[in-house]
Amino acid sequence: MGIIKTIGILTSGGDAPGMNAAIRSVTRSGICNGFKIKGIYRGYEGLIKGEMKDFTTEDVSGIITRGGTILKTARCAEFMTPEGRKKAFKTCQKERIDALVVIGGNGSLTGARDFGMEFDFPVIGLPGTIDNDLYGTDSTIGYDTTMNTIMECVDRIRDTANSHERIFFVEVMGRDAGFLAQNCAIACGAEAAIVPEETTNVDQLAQFMGRGIRKSKKSCIVIVSESPKCGALYYADRVKKEFPGFDVRVSILGHLQRGGSPSAHDRILASITGAGAIEAIKQGQRNVMVGVRNNEVVYVPFSECIRTDKRFDKRLITVLDELSI
Ligand code: ATP
Secondary structure: OOOOOEEEEEEOOOOOOOHHHHHHHHHHHHHHOOOEEEEEOOHHHHHHHOOEEEEOHHHHOOOOOOOOOOOOOOOOOHHHOHHHHHHHHHHHHHOOOOEEEEEEOHHHHHHHHHHHHHHOOOEEEEEEOOOOOOOOOOOOEOHHHHHHHHHHHHHHHHHHHHHHOOEEEEEEOOOOOOHHHHHHHHHHOOOEEEOHHHHOOOOHHHHHHHHOOOOOOOOEEEEEEOOOOOOHHHHHHHHHHHOOOOOEEEEEOHHHHOOOOOOHHHHHHHHHHHHHHHHHHHOOOOOEEEEEEOOEEEEEEHHHHOOOOOOOOOHHHHHHHHHOO
Protein backbone atom coordinates (compact mmCIF):
# COMPACT_ATOMS: atom_id res chain seq x y z
CA MET A 1 0.00 0.00 0.00
CA GLY A 2 1.45 3.31 -1.06
CA ILE A 3 0.94 6.81 0.26
CA ILE A 4 -2.57 7.63 1.48
CA LYS A 5 -4.21 10.52 -0.36
CA THR A 6 -7.93 9.77 -0.28
CA ILE A 7 -9.96 8.60 2.71
CA GLY A 8 -13.47 7.15 2.42
CA ILE A 9 -15.83 7.56 5.35
CA LEU A 10 -19.04 5.65 6.06
CA THR A 11 -21.57 5.01 8.83
CA SER A 12 -22.88 1.47 9.32
CA GLY A 13 -25.34 -0.48 11.47
CA GLY A 14 -27.81 1.29 13.75
CA ASP A 15 -27.65 5.09 13.67
CA ALA A 16 -26.43 6.82 16.81
CA PRO A 17 -26.59 10.49 17.85
CA GLY A 18 -23.15 11.98 17.31
CA MET A 19 -22.40 10.13 14.07
CA ASN A 20 -22.74 13.45 12.23
CA ALA A 21 -20.30 15.11 14.60
CA ALA A 22 -17.88 12.26 13.80
CA ILE A 23 -18.35 12.67 10.03
CA ARG A 24 -17.70 16.40 10.43
CA SER A 25 -14.59 15.81 12.49
CA VAL A 26 -13.04 13.23 10.13
CA THR A 27 -13.83 15.42 7.13
CA ARG A 28 -12.45 18.66 8.53
CA SER A 29 -9.46 17.15 10.26
CA GLY A 30 -8.73 15.15 7.09
CA ILE A 31 -8.90 18.21 4.87
CA CYS A 32 -6.75 20.18 7.32
CA ASN A 33 -4.10 17.49 7.04
CA GLY A 34 -4.10 17.44 3.25
CA PHE A 35 -6.30 14.41 2.56
CA LYS A 36 -9.16 14.17 0.09
CA ILE A 37 -12.37 12.91 1.74
CA LYS A 38 -15.09 10.86 0.08
CA GLY A 39 -18.41 10.42 1.88
CA ILE A 40 -19.80 6.95 1.18
CA TYR A 41 -23.60 6.56 1.45
CA ARG A 42 -25.56 3.72 3.09
CA GLY A 43 -22.67 1.98 4.83
CA TYR A 44 -21.14 -1.10 3.24
CA GLU A 45 -23.98 -1.27 0.72
CA GLY A 46 -22.89 2.08 -0.73
CA LEU A 47 -19.28 0.95 -0.68
CA ILE A 48 -20.18 -2.11 -2.75
CA LYS A 49 -22.30 -0.06 -5.17
CA GLY A 50 -19.95 2.93 -5.34
CA GLU A 51 -22.40 5.51 -3.95
CA MET A 52 -20.23 8.38 -2.81
CA LYS A 53 -19.43 12.05 -3.08
CA ASP A 54 -16.30 14.16 -2.63
CA PHE A 55 -16.72 16.02 0.64
CA THR A 56 -15.75 19.63 1.22
CA THR A 57 -15.83 21.35 4.60
CA GLU A 58 -19.20 22.88 3.57
CA ASP A 59 -20.72 19.41 3.17
CA VAL A 60 -20.44 18.97 6.92
CA SER A 61 -21.60 22.45 7.94
CA GLY A 62 -24.40 22.71 10.46
CA ILE A 63 -24.57 18.97 11.19
CA ILE A 64 -22.97 18.80 14.65
CA THR A 65 -26.36 19.45 16.24
CA ARG A 66 -28.22 16.81 14.26
CA GLY A 67 -29.01 13.23 15.22
CA GLY A 68 -28.93 10.38 12.67
CA THR A 69 -26.31 10.37 9.93
CA ILE A 70 -26.17 12.52 6.79
CA LEU A 71 -24.38 9.60 5.09
CA LYS A 72 -27.37 7.33 5.83
CA THR A 73 -26.74 3.88 7.19
CA ALA A 74 -27.67 0.33 6.29
CA ARG A 75 -27.30 -3.26 7.32
CA CYS A 76 -25.65 -5.09 4.40
CA ALA A 77 -25.76 -8.89 4.29
CA GLU A 78 -23.58 -8.98 1.15
CA PHE A 79 -20.63 -7.46 2.98
CA MET A 80 -20.68 -10.47 5.30
CA THR A 81 -19.55 -12.64 2.37
CA PRO A 82 -16.02 -12.68 0.87
CA GLU A 83 -17.57 -11.93 -2.55
CA GLY A 84 -19.30 -8.83 -1.19
CA ARG A 85 -16.10 -7.56 0.41
CA LYS A 86 -14.25 -8.20 -2.88
CA LYS A 87 -16.74 -5.94 -4.66
CA ALA A 88 -16.19 -3.29 -1.98
CA PHE A 89 -12.43 -3.52 -2.51
CA LYS A 90 -12.90 -3.09 -6.28
CA THR A 91 -14.87 0.11 -5.58
CA CYS A 92 -11.98 1.41 -3.46
CA GLN A 93 -9.55 0.70 -6.29
CA LYS A 94 -11.83 2.31 -8.88
CA GLU A 95 -12.47 5.41 -6.75
CA ARG A 96 -8.82 5.58 -5.65
CA ILE A 97 -9.74 5.32 -1.98
CA ASP A 98 -6.57 4.51 -0.03
CA ALA A 99 -8.04 4.17 3.48
CA LEU A 100 -11.43 3.85 5.14
CA VAL A 101 -12.93 5.27 8.32
CA VAL A 102 -15.88 3.17 9.51
CA ILE A 103 -18.24 4.58 12.15
CA GLY A 104 -20.38 1.84 13.66
CA GLY A 105 -20.91 -0.78 16.32
CA ASN A 106 -19.67 -4.27 16.97
CA GLY A 107 -20.90 -5.78 13.68
CA SER A 108 -19.61 -2.92 11.57
CA LEU A 109 -16.15 -3.13 13.11
CA THR A 110 -16.13 -6.92 12.67
CA GLY A 111 -16.72 -6.32 8.96
CA ALA A 112 -14.02 -3.63 8.99
CA ARG A 113 -11.53 -6.05 10.54
CA ASP A 114 -12.24 -8.75 7.92
CA PHE A 115 -12.01 -6.26 5.06
CA GLY A 116 -8.75 -4.75 6.35
CA MET A 117 -7.16 -8.16 6.81
CA GLU A 118 -8.31 -9.70 3.54
CA PHE A 119 -7.07 -6.87 1.34
CA ASP A 120 -4.26 -5.49 3.51
CA PHE A 121 -6.21 -2.25 3.49
CA PRO A 122 -5.95 0.51 6.14
CA VAL A 123 -9.22 0.76 8.04
CA ILE A 124 -9.81 2.87 11.14
CA GLY A 125 -12.96 2.45 13.23
CA LEU A 126 -14.90 4.90 15.36
CA PRO A 127 -17.17 3.57 18.12
CA GLY A 128 -20.61 4.63 16.85
CA THR A 129 -23.31 2.78 18.78
CA ILE A 130 -25.83 3.61 21.48
CA ASP A 131 -25.15 0.26 23.17
CA ASN A 132 -21.66 1.04 24.59
CA ASP A 133 -20.69 -2.58 23.89
CA LEU A 134 -17.28 -1.94 22.32
CA TYR A 135 -14.29 -3.02 24.36
CA GLY A 136 -11.41 -0.62 25.01
CA THR A 137 -13.31 2.67 25.11
CA ASP A 138 -15.07 4.03 28.19
CA SER A 139 -18.01 5.24 26.15
CA THR A 140 -19.30 5.02 22.59
CA ILE A 141 -20.67 7.82 20.39
CA GLY A 142 -24.44 7.98 21.02
CA TYR A 143 -24.53 6.20 24.37
CA ASP A 144 -24.68 9.33 26.54
CA THR A 145 -27.41 10.98 24.45
CA THR A 146 -29.48 7.80 24.54
CA MET A 147 -29.17 7.57 28.32
CA ASN A 148 -30.45 11.12 28.60
CA THR A 149 -33.34 10.42 26.24
CA ILE A 150 -34.34 7.33 28.20
CA MET A 151 -34.09 9.29 31.45
CA GLU A 152 -36.47 11.96 30.17
CA CYS A 153 -38.97 9.34 29.01
CA VAL A 154 -38.87 7.41 32.27
CA ASP A 155 -39.31 10.62 34.28
CA ARG A 156 -42.57 11.10 32.40
CA ILE A 157 -43.62 7.50 32.87
CA ARG A 158 -42.96 7.91 36.58
CA ASP A 159 -45.68 10.57 36.77
CA THR A 160 -48.37 8.25 35.46
CA ALA A 161 -46.99 5.23 37.33
CA ASN A 162 -47.20 7.24 40.57
CA SER A 163 -50.68 8.48 39.92
CA HIS A 164 -52.10 5.04 39.25
CA GLU A 165 -49.87 3.11 41.64
CA ARG A 166 -48.63 0.75 38.98
CA ILE A 167 -45.59 -1.36 38.19
CA PHE A 168 -44.12 -0.30 34.87
CA PHE A 169 -41.72 -2.45 32.89
CA VAL A 170 -39.84 -0.09 30.58
CA GLU A 171 -37.90 -1.78 27.79
CA VAL A 172 -34.75 -0.11 26.52
CA MET A 173 -32.25 -0.98 23.79
CA GLY A 174 -28.77 -2.36 24.41
CA ARG A 175 -28.46 -5.52 22.34
CA ASP A 176 -26.72 -8.09 24.49
CA ALA A 177 -25.34 -5.52 26.92
CA GLY A 178 -26.98 -4.00 29.98
CA PHE A 179 -25.16 -0.64 30.05
CA LEU A 180 -28.23 1.38 29.06
CA ALA A 181 -30.61 -0.51 31.35
CA GLN A 182 -28.41 -0.57 34.44
CA ASN A 183 -27.18 3.03 34.26
CA CYS A 184 -30.57 4.44 33.27
CA ALA A 185 -32.16 2.60 36.19
CA ILE A 186 -29.78 4.45 38.50
CA ALA A 187 -30.32 7.79 36.73
CA CYS A 188 -34.12 7.43 36.87
CA GLY A 189 -34.32 6.22 40.45
CA ALA A 190 -35.89 3.00 39.16
CA GLU A 191 -36.61 0.16 41.56
CA ALA A 192 -34.78 -2.47 39.49
CA ALA A 193 -33.01 -3.28 36.23
CA ILE A 194 -33.22 -6.57 34.39
CA VAL A 195 -30.07 -7.00 32.33
CA PRO A 196 -28.75 -9.70 29.98
CA GLU A 197 -25.51 -10.08 31.92
CA GLU A 198 -27.43 -11.65 34.80
CA THR A 199 -30.09 -13.71 33.05
CA THR A 200 -28.01 -16.84 32.71
CA ASN A 201 -27.74 -17.60 36.39
CA VAL A 202 -30.41 -15.74 38.35
CA ASP A 203 -34.12 -15.13 38.02
CA GLN A 204 -33.93 -11.36 38.32
CA LEU A 205 -37.69 -10.93 38.52
CA ALA A 206 -38.04 -13.42 41.37
CA GLN A 207 -35.14 -11.72 43.10
CA PHE A 208 -36.73 -8.30 42.74
CA MET A 209 -40.24 -9.36 43.76
CA GLY A 210 -38.77 -11.42 46.59
CA ARG A 211 -37.19 -8.29 48.05
CA GLY A 212 -40.69 -6.90 48.42
CA ILE A 213 -41.91 -3.50 47.34
CA ARG A 214 -41.94 -0.93 50.11
CA LYS A 215 -45.53 -0.28 51.23
CA SER A 216 -45.09 3.49 51.11
CA LYS A 217 -44.12 3.35 47.46
CA LYS A 218 -46.77 4.55 45.09
CA SER A 219 -45.25 2.97 42.02
CA CYS A 220 -42.46 0.87 40.68
CA ILE A 221 -40.29 1.21 37.60
CA VAL A 222 -38.27 -1.70 36.29
CA ILE A 223 -35.93 -1.05 33.36
CA VAL A 224 -35.58 -4.13 31.14
CA SER A 225 -32.95 -4.68 28.43
CA GLU A 226 -34.48 -5.60 25.09
CA SER A 227 -34.41 -9.31 24.34
CA PRO A 228 -36.32 -11.41 21.81
CA LYS A 229 -37.58 -13.83 24.48
CA CYS A 230 -37.38 -12.04 27.82
CA GLY A 231 -38.26 -8.42 27.18
CA ALA A 232 -40.62 -6.19 29.17
CA LEU A 233 -43.74 -8.04 27.92
CA TYR A 234 -42.39 -11.35 29.17
CA TYR A 235 -41.77 -10.00 32.68
CA ALA A 236 -45.10 -8.15 32.82
CA ASP A 237 -46.89 -11.40 31.88
CA ARG A 238 -45.04 -13.24 34.59
CA VAL A 239 -46.02 -10.69 37.23
CA LYS A 240 -49.67 -10.91 36.15
CA LYS A 241 -49.56 -14.70 36.55
CA GLU A 242 -47.27 -15.09 39.54
CA PHE A 243 -48.21 -11.94 41.52
CA PRO A 244 -51.80 -11.22 40.51
CA GLY A 245 -52.33 -8.40 43.03
CA PHE A 246 -50.31 -5.89 41.00
CA ASP A 247 -51.43 -3.46 38.32
CA VAL A 248 -48.82 -3.87 35.60
CA ARG A 249 -48.05 -1.88 32.45
CA VAL A 250 -45.39 -2.08 29.75
CA SER A 251 -43.69 0.69 27.85
CA ILE A 252 -41.30 -0.22 25.02
CA LEU A 253 -39.33 2.90 24.19
CA GLY A 254 -38.21 1.61 20.78
CA HIS A 255 -36.69 3.83 18.13
CA LEU A 256 -37.24 7.13 19.86
CA GLN A 257 -34.13 6.19 21.87
CA ARG A 258 -31.95 6.64 18.78
CA GLY A 259 -33.15 10.09 17.74
CA GLY A 260 -32.42 13.62 18.80
CA SER A 261 -29.62 16.10 18.99
CA PRO A 262 -26.42 14.62 20.48
CA SER A 263 -25.36 15.59 24.00
CA ALA A 264 -22.25 17.69 24.60
CA HIS A 265 -20.45 14.53 25.74
CA ASP A 266 -21.20 12.69 22.49
CA ARG A 267 -20.29 15.66 20.31
CA ILE A 268 -16.95 15.99 22.06
CA LEU A 269 -16.25 12.24 21.96
CA ALA A 270 -17.10 12.17 18.24
CA SER A 271 -14.92 15.21 17.55
CA ILE A 272 -11.92 13.85 19.46
CA THR A 273 -12.09 10.34 18.01
CA GLY A 274 -12.73 11.68 14.49
CA ALA A 275 -9.55 13.76 14.64
CA GLY A 276 -7.88 10.72 16.25
CA ALA A 277 -8.77 8.65 13.17
CA ILE A 278 -6.88 11.07 10.92
CA GLU A 279 -3.96 11.07 13.35
CA ALA A 280 -3.97 7.25 13.23
CA ILE A 281 -3.81 7.29 9.43
CA LYS A 282 -0.94 9.77 9.52
CA GLN A 283 0.91 7.47 11.94
CA GLY A 284 0.43 4.51 9.57
CA GLN A 285 -1.93 2.66 11.93
CA ARG A 286 -4.51 0.25 10.57
CA ASN A 287 -7.20 -2.09 11.84
CA VAL A 288 -7.72 -0.15 15.04
CA MET A 289 -10.67 1.58 16.65
CA VAL A 290 -10.13 5.01 18.15
CA GLY A 291 -11.48 5.17 21.69
CA VAL A 292 -11.15 7.30 24.79
CA ARG A 293 -10.09 5.64 28.03
CA ASN A 294 -9.48 7.62 31.22
CA ASN A 295 -9.57 10.83 29.16
CA GLU A 296 -6.82 9.61 26.82
CA VAL A 297 -7.23 8.81 23.14
CA VAL A 298 -6.42 5.14 22.62
CA TYR A 299 -6.04 2.92 19.56
CA VAL A 300 -7.61 -0.49 20.13
CA PRO A 301 -7.03 -3.35 17.65
CA PHE A 302 -10.32 -4.42 16.02
CA SER A 303 -9.86 -7.97 17.28
CA GLU A 304 -9.90 -6.60 20.84
CA CYS A 305 -12.65 -4.00 20.60
CA ILE A 306 -15.17 -6.50 19.18
CA ARG A 307 -14.71 -8.88 22.10
CA THR A 308 -18.17 -9.69 23.37
CA ASP A 309 -17.37 -9.59 27.06
CA LYS A 310 -17.42 -5.87 27.80
CA ARG A 311 -19.45 -5.63 30.98
CA PHE A 312 -20.61 -2.75 33.11
CA ASP A 313 -19.10 -2.36 36.53
CA LYS A 314 -20.82 -4.88 38.82
CA ARG A 315 -20.81 -2.31 41.62
CA LEU A 316 -23.64 -0.59 39.76
CA ILE A 317 -25.88 -3.51 40.73
CA THR A 318 -25.19 -2.95 44.42
CA VAL A 319 -25.66 0.81 44.05
CA LEU A 320 -29.07 0.34 42.43
CA ASP A 321 -30.11 -2.29 44.98
CA GLU A 322 -29.15 -0.09 47.89
CA LEU A 323 -30.76 3.05 46.51
CA SER A 324 -34.05 1.42 45.60
CA ILE A 325 -35.09 0.28 49.08
P1 ATP B 1 -25.39 -1.48 16.38
O1 ATP B 1 -24.50 -1.39 17.57
O2 ATP B 1 -26.21 -0.30 16.22
O3 ATP B 1 -26.16 -2.76 16.33
P2 ATP B 1 -23.59 -2.69 14.48
O4 ATP B 1 -22.47 -2.13 13.71
O5 ATP B 1 -23.24 -3.71 15.52
O6 ATP B 1 -24.38 -1.47 15.11
P3 ATP B 1 -24.76 -4.71 12.77
O7 ATP B 1 -26.11 -4.77 12.13
O8 ATP B 1 -24.37 -5.83 13.65
O9 ATP B 1 -24.70 -3.30 13.50
O10 ATP B 1 -23.67 -4.62 11.61
C1 ATP B 1 -23.74 -3.63 10.60
C2 ATP B 1 -23.20 -4.18 9.31
O11 ATP B 1 -21.83 -4.59 9.49
C3 ATP B 1 -23.89 -5.44 8.80
O12 ATP B 1 -25.08 -5.16 8.13
C4 ATP B 1 -22.84 -6.01 7.88
O13 ATP B 1 -22.80 -5.32 6.67
C5 ATP B 1 -21.55 -5.71 8.65
N1 ATP B 1 -21.18 -6.87 9.47
C6 ATP B 1 -21.72 -7.25 10.65
N2 ATP B 1 -21.17 -8.39 11.10
C7 ATP B 1 -20.25 -8.76 10.17
C8 ATP B 1 -19.35 -9.85 10.03
N3 ATP B 1 -19.29 -10.82 10.95
N4 ATP B 1 -18.56 -9.90 8.93
C9 ATP B 1 -18.62 -8.93 8.00
N5 ATP B 1 -19.47 -7.88 8.06
C10 ATP B 1 -20.26 -7.78 9.12
